[in-house]
Amino acid sequence: xxxxxxxxxxxxxxxxxxxxxxxxxxxxxxxxxxxxxxxxxxxxxxxxxxxxxxxxxxxxxxxxxxxxxxxxxxxxxxxxxxxxxxxxxxxxxxxxxxxxxxxxxxxxxxxxxxxxxxxxxxxxxxxxxxxxxxxxxxxxxxxxxxxxxxxxxxxxxxxxxxxxxxxxxxxxxxxxxxxxxxxx
Amino acid sequence: xxxxxxxxxxxxxxxxxxxxxxxxxxxxxxxxxxxxxxxxxxxxxxxxxxxxxxxxxxxxxxxxxxxxxxxxxxxxxxxxxxxxxxxxxxxxxxxxxxxxxxxxxxxxxxxxxxxxxxxxxxxxxxxxxxxxxxxxxxx
Ligand SMILES: Nc1nc2c(ncn2[C@@H]2O[C@H](COP(=O)(O)OP(=O)(O)OP(=O)(O)O)[C@@H](O)[C@H]2O)c(=O)[nH]1
Ligand SMILES: [Mg+2]
Numbered sequence: 001x002x003x004x005x006x007x008x009x010x011x012x013x014x015x016x017x018x019x020x021x022x023x024x025x026x027x028x029x030x031x032x033x034x035x036x037x038x039x040x041x042x043x044x045x046x047x048x049x050x051x052x053x054x055x056x057x058x059x060x061x062x063x064x065x066x067x068x069x070x071x072x073x074x075x076x077x078x079x080x081x082x083x084x085x086x087x088x089x090x091x092x093x094x095x096x097x098x099x100x101x102x103x104x105x106x107x108x109x110x111x112x113x114x115x116x117x118x119x120x121x122x123x124x125x126x127x128x129x130x131x132x133x134x135x136x137x138x139x140x141x142x143x144x145x146x147x148x149x150x151x152x153x154x155x156x157x158x159x160x161x162x163x164x165x166x167x168x169x170x171x172x173x174x175x176x177x178x179x180x181x182x183x184x
Numbered sequence: 185x186x187x188x189x190x191x192x193x194x195x196x197x198x199x200x201x202x203x204x205x206x207x208x209x210x211x212x213x214x215x216x217x218x219x220x221x222x223x224x225x226x227x228x229x230x231x232x233x234x235x236x237x238x239x240x241x242x243x244x245x246x247x248x249x250x251x252x253x254x255x256x257x258x259x260x261x262x263x264x265x266x267x268x269x270x271x272x273x274x275x276x277x278x279x280x281x282x283x284x285x286x287x288x289x290x291x292x293x294x295x296x297x298x299x300x301x302x303x304x305x306x307x308x309x310x311x312x313x314x315x316x317x318x319x320x321x322x323x
Contacts, residue, residue, distance in 0.1 A: 029258060031250035033223035034285050036190035046224050049247040049254070072225055072243040 001059040004170060005083055008051070009109055010090035011101045012069035013041040015123040015156030017051050019090060020066045022159045023166060024053025050076060060170065074108070081109055086117040086169045090156065091136070094128035099135040106143040113144050117172035121154040121165050188321075191286060192226040196317050201229035201286070204310040208290060211302050216274060217291040220281065220310070221245045228286065245289040248278045266304075270295060277303050282311025 008016040021028050031049035035041065051066030065080050067073070081087075089105045091098045102120060106113060120140055122132070133151065140149035150168055154161040191197050201220035209215050209231060219230030219238065225246035232238045252267035266279035274293025277300060281288055288307045292299045 029254050031247070031254050033225070033246055033250060036192060036222045036224050036226050038190075048224055048243075049250045068247075072239065073247060075240070075244065076247060 001061065002174075004060060004062045004085050004173065006062055006064050006086045006088060006166065006169065007080055007084035007109070007112065008064065008066040008088050008090060009077065009105045010069060011092070011095060011105070012046060013043055013095075014069060014090040014092045014101070016066040016069060016090055017047055019088075019121070019123075019154075019156040019162050020051045020053045020064050022157060022162045023055050023064060025056060026054045028053045046070065048073060050080065055166075057167070057170065062166070062170070077108055081112050084112055084116065086173050087112045088119055088121060088165060088169060090121045090123055090154075092124040092128075093122050093130050093132065093153075094124045098122065098130070098132050099139045102136050102139045103143060106140060106149075110143060113149075114146070117169050117176060118144065118147075118149055119165055119169045119172065120149060120151045121156075121162075122151065123154055123156045125153045126155065190226070191222045191284075192228045197286075197314065198229055200310060200313045200317060204288070204306050204313075205229050205231055207309075208303065208306045211306075212290070212292060212299060214274075214292050214294055214296060214299075215290060216293040217241060217289075219245060219289050221287050221289065223249070223285040223287065233291075241289065241291075245278055245287055248289075249280065249287045252278065253280075266300070268300070275299070279303065279307050281307050282315065284311060284314050286314070 008020060010016055029052040031047060032045035033048045035043060035046040047068040053064040055062045067077050067080055087109050091101045095101060136151050152165050154165055205218050208218050217232035219242055220228040221242040223246055225243040227238060227242035230238055248267050253264045256264040266277055269276050275295035276291045278289045290303045
């Protein structure tokens with residue numbers, strides 16, 4: 001049995017809180033506040049501290065943390081990234097330049113992406129179908145050149161899709177641990 | 185219906201918050217920084233000393249308040265009152281302003297035994313003022 005600590009990062013409105021709620025088997029600890037800046041992102045609430053949830057992927061136990069997407073809260077990124085073992089970067093396809101968000105958030109969490117595992121999930125594809133797949137793959141390769149970063153199109157509201165994303169991240173972490181043991 | 189401006193850009197709310205901060209500064213000689221922020225961390229009004237960035241203090245205030253309320257909720261401890269964080273040189277207090285989507289933060293260096301009581305009084309009076317402002321608007 002292993003324990004994993006997984007971090008959800010990505011811009012405001014990407015669906016970090018939604019994804020964590022889709023996945024968690026315990027009631028999520030959330031810190032939503034009324035969103036004052038509806039011009040930036042027209043949703044009622046935004047995360048100001050963290051989200052916390054848990055899921056049992058027998059035999060593994062996974063702790064899920066979500067960070068606030070707004071850079072104003074980047075001190076929480078620093079607090080949470082050190083204890084994490086894997087990173088899920090979510091970006092919403094209906095943002096103006098989704099690959100720029102991939103770049104910024106992968107860069108902010110590059111140490112974790114290199115140390116642990118990383119996957120990218122592109123949400124809200126049903127709202128805005130784009131041809132950004134290649135650009136996102138290229139961006140991920142530029143920030144994390146030494147490894148392959150899987151990129152998925154997912155709906156953060158869909159438990160099955162989020163499970164697939166999470167399982168592929170955990171497989172990635174395990175593969176890298178096995179490789180490190182074999183060569184170390 | 186016209187949509188109200190966000191709390192941190194609402195002139196009546198900003199003015200009331202400024203008066204509350206001035207009262208706090210007046211009554212606490214060791215007040216190093218203080219602010220009223222929205223629940224999502226926008227600064228409504230405040231004063232700050234040489235140390236730190238005012239917007240960052242506002243963000244951290246909303247984070248602290250939200251975490252405090254989440255923990256009180258998790259442990260089923262009733263209504264949240266305030267969060268206190270103390271260091272060797274000073275302390276900070278964070279508390280909700282009545283039932284408004286607003287939070288008061290006060291940083292005292294050094295801290296003294298009266299800080300909490302004074303901050304509580306200031307927050308309470310500001311809450312009443314805002315109740316009146318908003319009630320007046322609804323009618
Ligand atoms: N149509 C559609 N909506 C989605 C999809 N994924 C997420 N959403 C919606 O997008 C919104 C995402 O909001 P949140 O989960 O609060 O986003 P967040 O990343 O936690 O944002 P911050 O906490 O503000 O940084 C929610 O309203 C979701 O229901 C998707 O694939 N399709
Ligand atoms: Mg969120």
